Amino acid sequence: MDFYSPRRSLQQGHWFKLICGASFQHLPAIRTLALVYALAGADCIDVAADPAIVSTAREALAIANQLSDEAHDRGYNPSLPWLMVSLNDGEDPHFRKAEFDPAICPPNCSRPCEAVCPAEAINRTGVIDDRCYGCGRCVPICPIEQIATRSYVYAPEVISPMLLQAGIDAIEIHTQVGRTEDFRRLWNAIAPWVDRLKLVAISCPDGDDLIDYLWSLYELMQPLPCELIWQTDGRPMSGDIGDGATRACVKLGEKVLATEIPGYIQLAGGTNRHTVPKLEALGMLHNRRRTSVSRWVSGIAYGSYARSLLLPVLNQLEAMEMMPLNCRSTVTPRTIETVPDLLWQAVELAAPLVGQIKSPERFLQVI
Incomplete structure (x- = not known):
């Protein structure tokens, strides 16, 4: 070939x-x-x-x-x-992660950081570390300016x-x-x-x-x-x-x-x-x-x-991972070639x- x-x-x-x-x-x-x-x-x-x-x-x-x-x-x-x-x-900037303490977030915050994150790496528990790739878009948009980044070399x-x-x-x-x-x-x-x-x-x-x-x-x-x-x-x-x-x-x-x-x-x-x-x-x-x-x-x-x-596909595959493959199984990780x-x-x-x-x-x- x-x-x-x-x-x-x-x-x-x-x-x-x-x-x-x-x-x-x-x-x-x-x-x-x-x-x-x-x-x-x-x-x-x-x-x-x-x-x-x-x-x-x-x-x-x-x-x-x-x-x-x-x-x-x-x-x-x-x-x-x-x-x-x-x-x-x-x-x-390519070698950094965002981080913040979700306990500090105001209860009524509209959570613009979550909306702007292209990696869907932010939720109410904070930053999902392995998903964050350091774009930094969440940093300036935080209403209370509490999001920071950590860099590494x-x-x-x-x-x-x-x-x-x-x-x-x-x-x-x-x-x-x-x-x-x-x-x-x-x-x-x-x-x-x-x-x-x-x-x-x-x-x-x-x-x-x-x-x-x-x-x-x-x-x-x-x-x-x-x-x-x-x-x-x-x-x-x-x-x-x-x-x-x-x-x-x-x-x-x-x-x-x-x-x-x-x-x-x-x-x-x-x-x-x-x-x-x-x-x-x-x-x-x-x-x-x-x-x-x-x-x-x-x-x-x-x-x-x-x-x-590919984000829609990644999300769909992740949702499938939460579904049992049969009545005897609970959660079985899916790889895309199996679908x-x-x-x-x-x-x-x-x-x-x-x-x-x-x-x-x-x-x-x-x-």
């Missing part, structure tokens, strides 16, 4: 990455998201750097491989995606043996302009293991002297024996907010694309259904309208928007988003 090849996708400019979330730790949802988007043709699944999460994602990808023939028969183009984990060299001496021995394919390092020494410490811990990887991605938001900073990181990492992606993080964790969220990521992509820095350019931060049409209109995609461009955006990473597409109708419904929801970058003539106007 002809699978999408992640490396070929990068080279040809139709790379699709699913971001489960650097702080998202809800194992059932991660398993479903990884399985569904692999069947839909994703090239990379990005998860939190946690052994249990890595194991769950690998299990999901193994199931996707078993179901690949059926996916192909149904008209999809399943992939054998690379598994990536995200790390950080300092404080970063991975210790370099711990992450390398813990994760790279687990058989991951790629790492992504979240950094910010001005953190050269912090990046160096993290990289020195990773470098001995890099020859086992297929890909290193560097994710960085905009800032003064961004291009000079990226060049300094490139020189620090040399020689690099694997593929390199520059992830331009336009407006983090905002793709599901609205149509205009994609403007920042496209603008930042243009900025980095204009340089001659080696490596592939991949957008993130505000990506949604409007990102591909916007890139196409600007001639920033390979073999789309303007064929004379020397460089192009090689791929797009989707996080909050990709997850929001085939729901599985292929989910793939049908995910496929148009993947197809925008891979098969635009079929999907560009669908979602």
Whole structure:
């Protein structure tokens, strides 16, 4: 069978990455998201750097491989995606959790935090920790200003043996302009293991002297024996907010694309259904309208928007877990492949988003 090849996708400019979330730790949802988007043709699944999460994602990808023939028969183009984990060299909004004491909440509070949470991670008991992925939308909206966030940074001496021995394919390092020494410490811990990887991605938001900073990181990492992606993080964790969220990521992509820095350019931060049409209109995609461009955006990473597409399915599956399978059982956890109708419904929801970058003539106007 002809699978999408992640490396070929990068080279040809139709790379699709699913971001489960650097702080998202809800194992059932991660398993479903990884399985569904692999069947839909994703090239990379990005998860939190946690052994249990890595194991769950690998299990999901193994199931996707078993179901690949059926996916192909149904008209999809399943992939054998690379598994990536995200790390950080300092404080970063992707690596945090919200928290508050529900006992302090006024009895008559309208609970705007619960309404605004895209992960459905807030209820009357407070924040459901494994569901929160740190978007921060609840913080400014609290009427009594009691919601705080706690951040964390991975210790370099711990992450390398813990994760790279687990058989991951790629790492992504979240950094910010001005953190050269912090990046160096993290990289020195990773470098001995890099020859086992297929890909290193560097994710960085905009800032003064961004291009000079990226060049300094490139020189620090040399020689690099694997593929390199520059992830331009336009407006983090905002793709599901609205149509205009994609403007920042496209603008930042243009900025980095204009340089001659080696490596592939991949957008993130505000990506949604409007990102591909916007890139196409600007001639920033390979073999789309303007064929004379020397460089192009090689791929797009989707996080909050990709997850929001499957939220109805995730909720339905979770509700099924609360139902007995027969009169002798009480609560039996369901995995989505045990509910085939729901599985292929989910793939049908995910496929148009993947197809925008891979098969635009079929999907560009669908979602």
